[in-house]
Structure formats: structure tokens, C-alpha cells
Amino acid sequence: MNKTSGSKALLDELTAQQVEVVFGYPGGAVIPLYDEVYQEKYHNILVRHEQGAAHAAEGYAKASGKTGVVFTTSGPGATNALTGVADAKLDSVPMVVFTGQVGRALIGTDAFQEVDIVSMAKAVTKATFQVLTPSELVPTVRKAFQIAQDGRPGPVLVDLPKDITTADVYLPSRPAPVSETLPDDNQVQFQEVWETFKKAKKPLLLVGNGAAKEETSRLVREFVTQTQTPTVATLLGLGVLPSNDPNFLGMGGMHGSYAANQALSNCDFLLNLGSRFDDRLATKPSEFASQATIAHFDLDPHELGKIITTDYPVVTDAKVAMEWFVNASQSEPTDDHTAWLAQVQSWQSEHPFTYQKETGVMKPQAVIEAVSQATHGQAYVATDVGQHQMWVSQYYQFQQPSHLVTSGGLGTMGFGIPGAIGAKLAHPDQDVVLFLGDGGFQMTSEELDVIRENQLNVKVVMFNNHALGMVKQWQDLFFDQHRSRTVFADQPDFQKIVQGYGLDTYRLSPDNWQAELENALASSRAAFIEVEIPADENVFPMIPAGEANTNMLLG
Incomplete structure (x- = not known):
């Protein structure tokens, strides 16, 4: 058996698993691993927050069918990724998350940036592992990928103490694949x-x-x-x-x-x-x-x-x-x-899907229809979570499976931008369009820098209704219009924020929005397209919570 370092053994095994890209963020506990990433020139997408890493890995896996891979450091790096891990669990997304950990001698001492991430992650993963001997490393990685992919797919977490990544590891032989047959x-x-x-x-x-x-x-x-x-x-x-x-x-x-x-x-x-x-x-x-x-x-x-x-x-x-x-x-x-x-x-x-068209008013449904027509229903469409997500499900004419890249079960605001990044990296030659709202935009907007740095031609369409639209809709319909903390009286200048990240920006005008949208979509560069929509535009049909499928509010 050949001997190598734990970090190199991990990267070699990822290559054997046909992993093409890792989404990660370095820190103290994974410096040895990232040193090997440097020496091997391994394809690591540097996200700007570990939640972004997990969602980008999800977007990559959802769009490609391959297993998404994440690197984080210990402590807050690992805990920051957990929302994305939980999201992957509910949506059956194959993902393997490698978290750094303090050295084995420090485990259990409340050392700097130490948390028991294995215990924390058990409820939101298919399996969790902590590698405690060098000989366990490669077999554990292989098992993690097998579990992530077999049966109903899902996330697996592997916790790596720092000294495991520097230890000598002897590489075991690769077992023969086991084929499954229908009972x-x-x-x-x-x-x-x-x-x-x-x-x-x-x-x-x-x-x-x-x-x-x-x-x-x-x-x-x-x-x-x-x-x-x-x-x-x-x-x-x-x-x-x-x-x-x-x-x-x-x-x-x-x-x-x-x-x-x-x-x-x-x-x-x-x-x-x-x-x-x-x-x-x-x-x-x-x-x-x-x-x-x-x-x-x-x-x-x-x-x-x-x-x-x-x-x-x-x-x-x-x-x-x-x-x-x-x-x-x-x-x-x-x-x-x-x-x-x-x-x-x-x-x-x-009762087809329908909306009220108004002169001089941009309706989100019309914009989605226009994007659908321009992309012939073939784009990978990422969304954040909220009203826009439901309008996309109603008005974008999907022609292929797995082309909607969204947070389904957990409904995670902030999924959209990193999810779109993952989808674009999975399909660099395909159209990727992201729809999101002004609320979710501010949850992971830092990941726009990843789009800039990697020159990813993602079209970002932000519907701005100055509110948390879906929550406000529920408040209006079922809580006597008590709009408790769901309306943004003041907002930042989104155009300037995005321009600060070096992306082209567009603010559609009601009298010429179709031509402006067409120009933005035709650009070879990433584009941020802001669309002011009516504050009280709601999503219909809607079934009130706990009511039967036949009890629909039609608008």
C-alpha cells in the first residue's frame, strides 16, 4: 500500500470519486487540507460564507445529478453550513460535507473553534462520521459517497480532526463495485x-x-x-x-x-x-x-x-x-x-393561471413568461423562496427535468444566489437564470462576488416589492392585514450594491421593459435585472393552510 498525507489521500479519493469541483472556505483547522489544494491546484470555488458553500453544492448536485462536495473549517465554519445541509436532506440531494475539527487531543476540551458538529448534524444528514485514526480516512470517504448516492440520496458529514489531515495514511485497495438488482x-x-x-x-x-x-x-x-x-x-x-x-x-x-x-x-x-x-x-x-x-x-x-x-x-x-x-x-x-x-x-x-395586466405596470408573471419564451423553456432556473418561486412554478414552461433549482422542503431564503452558482458550474454552456425577491437577495448577496470572480454568466432577476411578499400575503389574507415587520419602508440601493461587485445592472422601465430584458438576457456577461412590481401582487390560486385541495382561493 502507498503512503501519503491525510490531505492528499482525501483529494486523491475525491478524484477517484470523479469530483470535479469543491465549494469551500478555509480556516485554521483545514489549513493543511488547503495547502494540499494549493499544491494540487485542486478546483475549489472560494465562496464568501459557508452557507453559500452548502447551497452552491446543492445547486450543483440538483442540476447535474452528481454529488456536491463542501469543505469548511471547524466550529463556526461547520455550523454555518448546517442550514444548507438540512436543505439537502429534505430535498434528497447527494452531498458530502467535510468539516475541519480541532486535533484529536483537544476534542472535548472546548478548544478554540471546537463544536461537536457530528452530534449537531445527525438530525439533518443520512449519516455522520468523525475520522479518529488515519486508517479510517479513505474507507470513510468511500462510505460517505456511497451513502450519499444510494437509495434516497442525501447529505453525509465527515468530520476531520486537523492532525488526521497531516498524518501518514496508507491507501487501501479499491473494492469491486456492488450492483443492486430489483427484488x-x-x-x-x-x-x-x-x-x-x-x-x-x-x-x-x-x-x-x-x-x-x-x-x-x-x-x-x-x-x-x-x-x-x-x-x-x-x-x-x-x-x-x-x-x-x-x-x-x-x-x-x-x-x-x-x-x-x-x-x-x-x-x-x-x-x-x-x-x-x-x-x-x-x-x-x-x-x-x-x-x-x-x-x-x-x-x-x-x-x-x-x-x-x-x-x-x-x-x-x-x-x-x-x-x-x-x-x-x-x-x-x-x-x-x-x-x-x-x-x-x-x-x-x-380556471387557467391568470393575472391582471395593467398599463404601465410590470407584472412578475409577464416577466417570467418573457424569460421562458426567450430561453425556450430550456434554461436552468434557480429561485430563492417566496412569491417569485411560486410564480416561476406557474409561468415558466419547463421542458426538462431537474431544470428548476430551488429549495423545496426547507424553503430556505438565501438559497437562490449560491444555488444558481452551483447550477452554472454544473452547466457552464447552458442558460442559467435566477429569480429572487428583495428579501432573499440580502441573505446571501455576498456570493455575487463568486459570480464576478469566476466570470459566471448568470442572469439575476430580482422582483422588488419592498416587502417579504409571501409572509405579507398571509398576513393580509388571514391576520387582518397586520403587516408585522414585513414591509421595507427603506431599502439600500440594490443597483449600487451589485455594481460594487462588478456586475452589469439593469432597472427595467414599465414602458420598455421587454426590450431591456431582451438586451440583458442576450449579454455575454452576468446581469442583475431589477424589476419593480406591485406591492400587493399576490400568488393565486392558494389553498389556505389545513384546507382540502378543492378549497382554492382563485384570486
Whole structure:
């Protein structure tokens, strides 16, 4: 076995894992590691805050399907990254976070910049490790990547005491890969689900994050075309079926389409492919899809039956399941459900997404539509969290899976800028457009310097309504318009802030915004595009908290 330092052994193993970029920030406990980064000229993106590192790694992983990798120092460096780690856990993002730690002799002494990050991270990771002997280092790294990627993906944290990174490490041989096969009993379950599905008069397919892979999406499209099954997506399932597909009803749930929510409430068979029935979709579980036989396909057995009791809970990979169902649909026709197709099309026509157009007023929906048209629905679209995120889900015509790069489960304001950075690094030759609000902008605006330094052509569209719009909307609708600390009476000059980072800036004018937007999008440089929107523009439809999917406020 070859001998090397712990730091070099780590970088060599990352190379073996085909890691192309690391998002990190140096500090005392990781100086030896960063010295090796220097000597190896390893591709480390220097973020400006460790939360930015975690979100950028998320954006990279969401857009590429690869594992995102983070380096932080000990103590505050590690704790700063935890929000991004928690975000990755809820959105099933493969990520490995390497945190520095004080030397082994100092662990437990409350040394400078020491925290028990392993204990803190257990609730928001798939697994945590602290490397306490040099011989454990490489096997632990390999295990971390395997856990992050296997089954339902998620984040893994590896804590590295400083003296481990300087110790002599003997490199173990690489074990042969282990292939996983579909258990035979799934074939039986698939057959049972298919026998029920093909007899359904009102079938509905629900696609979530678990189906948002290129090959799975291709199979879903083939299955939907073959069976003419109406389809609803979750937020993270947008793009699995093209938004303009005649069988696509839009996003379901709290800010989903009228047709999607009516279909969820009236279908007689619901096939859930890779969605976890969270509270933004199943807003009132006791009344959710109450007329339907429900099949739930998910990689994570803990999600089956957790929120919604299902008739056919199946632990499976979405791609494997769709391969089986495509083959079945090609050999056995489904029952006629022409009347059901006519009904869902009627719902779509009855209450489409709509907004009030006003002369001299820039509406966020119109801007998103314009960006969608300019990019042909093919851009990687990052968002922060709030009203703009929901408008994007409604008005951007996604054509591909995993092209919406957003914080779904945790709803983390501040995700947008670093998330877009990660997406652009994953796809440097593709259009990347970020939508965010004036609230979230100020949470991670320091990461604009990463865009400048790395010359990343990211288009940043900021909707400025001088408020925390989504919270204000709830206050107006359900708390007697008590706008408690949600309106920004005074704001900084965002144009000057962004100009300080060396980016081109645009402030769209109501009488010529289309041409100005077109010019900004056509530029070969990063651009910050500020759009003043009406303060009281709200997101509709909306299902009040705890109400059934049919109880929608339409605006």
C-alpha cells in the first residue's frame, strides 16, 4: 500500500470519486487540507460564507445529478453550513460535507473553534462520521459517497480532526463495485398495480423529485403518451413532463393549478412516482385523493404510509418502475377514459393561471413568461423562496427535468444566489437564470462576488416589492392585514450594491421593459435585472393552510 498525507489521500479519493469541483472556505483547522489544494491546484470555488458553500453544492448536485462536495473549517465554519445541509436532506440531494475539527487531543476540551458538529448534524444528514485514526480516512470517504448516492440520496458529514489531515495514511485497495438488482417481489407488486391501473376510469399520475432524472423522465413521457394519463407534478417534479404537454395539468398543492387539484381530488386511481406527499401537496391528508386507490412508489420505505395511507406501497426506483410500466402499457391497453380526459381539459380551460395586466405596470408573471419564451423553456432556473418561486412554478414552461433549482422542503431564503452558482458550474454552456425577491437577495448577496470572480454568466432577476411578499400575503389574507415587520419602508440601493461587485445592472422601465430584458438576457456577461412590481401582487390560486385541495382561493 502507498503512503501519503491525510490531505492528499482525501483529494486523491475525491478524484477517484470523479469530483470535479469543491465549494469551500478555509480556516485554521483545514489549513493543511488547503495547502494540499494549493499544491494540487485542486478546483475549489472560494465562496464568501459557508452557507453559500452548502447551497452552491446543492445547486450543483440538483442540476447535474452528481454529488456536491463542501469543505469548511471547524466550529463556526461547520455550523454555518448546517442550514444548507438540512436543505439537502429534505430535498434528497447527494452531498458530502467535510468539516475541519480541532486535533484529536483537544476534542472535548472546548478548544478554540471546537463544536461537536457530528452530534449537531445527525438530525439533518443520512449519516455522520468523525475520522479518529488515519486508517479510517479513505474507507470513510468511500462510505460517505456511497451513502450519499444510494437509495434516497442525501447529505453525509465527515468530520476531520486537523492532525488526521497531516498524518501518514496508507491507501487501501479499491473494492469491486456492488450492483443492486430489483427484488423479485416488486415484479409481483408492479403487476398488481398495473391490473388496477388499467381498469381505472379516472387515472392520475403524480411525479415528484424521485422521477426528475433524464432517463426516468423519458420513460414517464413514453408511458403518459401511450396511456394518455393526466399528470400532476410537485414543485421538484416540474419538467419531468414538458409544461406544454397536453396531458400535463401543472403543479398540485397549495399554489398549484385548479385542474391539478381538482384531478387529485376526483381521480379513482393515483400513481405517485417519487413524491413524498408533503403538506404543500396533500394540504389536508384526511381528504386527499379520497376517491382513489393509491399506489406509492418511493426509494425511501419511511415515506410509504407516513402521510397518506396507500393501497400499494412499493419500495422501488422510479426508473425501474417506469421501465416495467412502459413495457406493460405497450402490450396491454388500458380501459377507455375519454370522459376523464375531457373533464380535466375542462378544468384547465375553466380556471387557467391568470393575472391582471395593467398599463404601465410590470407584472412578475409577464416577466417570467418573457424569460421562458426567450430561453425556450430550456434554461436552468434557480429561485430563492417566496412569491417569485411560486410564480416561476406557474409561468415558466419547463421542458426538462431537474431544470428548476430551488429549495423545496426547507424553503430556505438565501438559497437562490449560491444555488444558481452551483447550477452554472454544473452547466457552464447552458442558460442559467435566477429569480429572487428583495428579501432573499440580502441573505446571501455576498456570493455575487463568486459570480464576478469566476466570470459566471448568470442572469439575476430580482422582483422588488419592498416587502417579504409571501409572509405579507398571509398576513393580509388571514391576520387582518397586520403587516408585522414585513414591509421595507427603506431599502439600500440594490443597483449600487451589485455594481460594487462588478456586475452589469439593469432597472427595467414599465414602458420598455421587454426590450431591456431582451438586451440583458442576450449579454455575454452576468446581469442583475431589477424589476419593480406591485406591492400587493399576490400568488393565486392558494389553498389556505389545513384546507382540502378543492378549497382554492382563485384570486
